[in-house]
Amino acid sequence: MKLDPASLLYRMRHSAAHVMAAAVRRLYGSEVQLDIGPPTEDGFYYDFDLEHRLGPEDFPAIEAEMAKIIAENQPFERIEVTRDEATALIEGMKQRYKIERLADIPADEAITFYRNGEFLDLCRGPHVASTGEIKAFKLLNVAGSYYRGKETNPMLQRVYATAFATRQELDDHLRRLEEAKQRDHRKLGRELDLFSIQEDVGPGLIHWHPNGARVRSIIEDFWRKEHFRAGYDLLYTPHTGRSALWQTSGHLGFYKDSMYAPMKIDENEYFIKPMNCPFHIEIYKSRIRSYRDLPLRWAELGTVYRYEKAGVLHGLLRVRGFTQDDAHIFCTPDQIEDEIVRVIRFSNFIWKTFGFTEITAYLATRPKESVGEESRWQQAIASLEHALKLEGIPYEVDEGGGAFYGPKIDMKVRDCIGREWQCTTIQFDFNLPERFELEFVGADNQPHRPYMVHRALFGSIERFFGILVEQYAGAFPVWLAPEQARILPITDKQLDYAEQVAERLRAADLRVAVDRRPEKIGARIRDAQLAKIPYMLVVGGREAEAGAVAVRARGAGDLGVMPIDACRDRIKKEEVERHLAPDVSAVPA
């Protein structure tokens, strides 16, 4: 979703960044140090270094000053200079970051400044013709940001803003932001009683409440069933292992900082697992493997713990303890192509089932520092690329972006409000099979090294669940909903009948409850609606008389009266067929 630099929106946002910088300097003095102010996917920012701590309370004044500059309709003037002239200009302005940025410009590239009014900035452009062309903008927030993104550099203040060609588009964007906020899984997680994180327990550790745990168990059942179908076997492995194991795997060498500290048991150090691979490998090594045994596809919902820095934790999306839907495939060279195709096909099916259809892939190739034979890298990359083409998945090649131990495909799925999430990953590993000396006996009766592929479809159950909550805005489809239908008797005279209805539905393994509270029907409908329950079944005297229920679907109002069994079948069908939303067609009269 990168903007084309030639586009009006790009130039407008880029120009707005200059206007913001000009406004900040008008308000806080010309000694404000400027770094850069690029356009972004949905706005722009500018990085400043100034004594005053900027905050939202400063935004109205900055916005007002920006409006003035826009009203002044200052033309943007492009000024091409020599390097010496540029140095002199920047030194005159005493801009220490700009002087370093100047040094980054390649010798063969033109050096340009852009001037609008009193404001002059080293800049590649392009810009709009004059500040009056900037139509609709709004400052959003301010946050710290390392100069050049390096942890050891000074922290600048980054002011984020957004800008659009029309007021209407800006309002739409702000509404989308508001919509995203309403869907925030942390908010819905509390409101729908799905999960929590407890301060007493520790950050990044998830407690699944009954509602969330119910959804999770359905997802896991589905996952297991489909894995068996796809030719996988399931494993369960320990949560901890001795340091010698992690020494062999190399984790203690390059991953120790991200592992939970060891505990001493019987004079041995044990580490909580940050990954499942070594355990799967141990099972592989537990006997001699023949080429006839391959491919082996071993999957595990493996719970791992990683020490993530406190500042990076985020709801369910970045946690310290999580369950990977992990699998390892061990195969022969002539099997890998087929295996990769199968994984991609499987991944597509899984995502589609949950309602995600827009998937893009990133193929990461061999980095400079890496292990493994070149021929293996080439075969692996070719098989990954071939599979992507075969399945028609759009992809970009990230040249040299692979892990040191092998090439990979990362897939991003787009949710219904346009955000992308990295989930599925398929990674070759040329490192662990060496370290653990994995072998299989070939048809030639000689030992060979198998290919090993790590793959996760969801990535982690926690993260996937968080994404699902946001995708559905908490309104789970019938097959996933913790409570699929709530039965609402009009008065307590229908309580017995309501329980009979509930029993009929439960006999079909539907998840239903009876709201027995002596509240008015309107109040109980409201509560069921807020709990985002797919179906509400209202039963009064008339329904009890007829052996029927009045069906109300989430968000759709009264659909009419139908017999209990017909209603049960309707809900059951949606569950079995995994419909993404409840059927809201009215019952035929």
Place this chain on the structure above:
RNA sequence: GCCGGCGUAGCUCAGUUGGCAGAGCAGCUGAUUUGUAAUCAGCAGGUCAUCGGUUCGAAUCCGAUCGCCGGCUCCA
């Protein structure tokens, strides 16, 4: 980890220059028996994140710690 902001009842939030800690919703009890998005009344609920300091007096000012939020960095 870094920069900035924040932490008051289960939730959402008031709380003035330092002077007796509040509301709505949720909860509990009672009344109401209701026909498709909020019935009424009463009750209960707090070590103002934690620890320390300043002060006659701290939710309020200062410091530390913990946690959360927005980013940055990180996510072999």
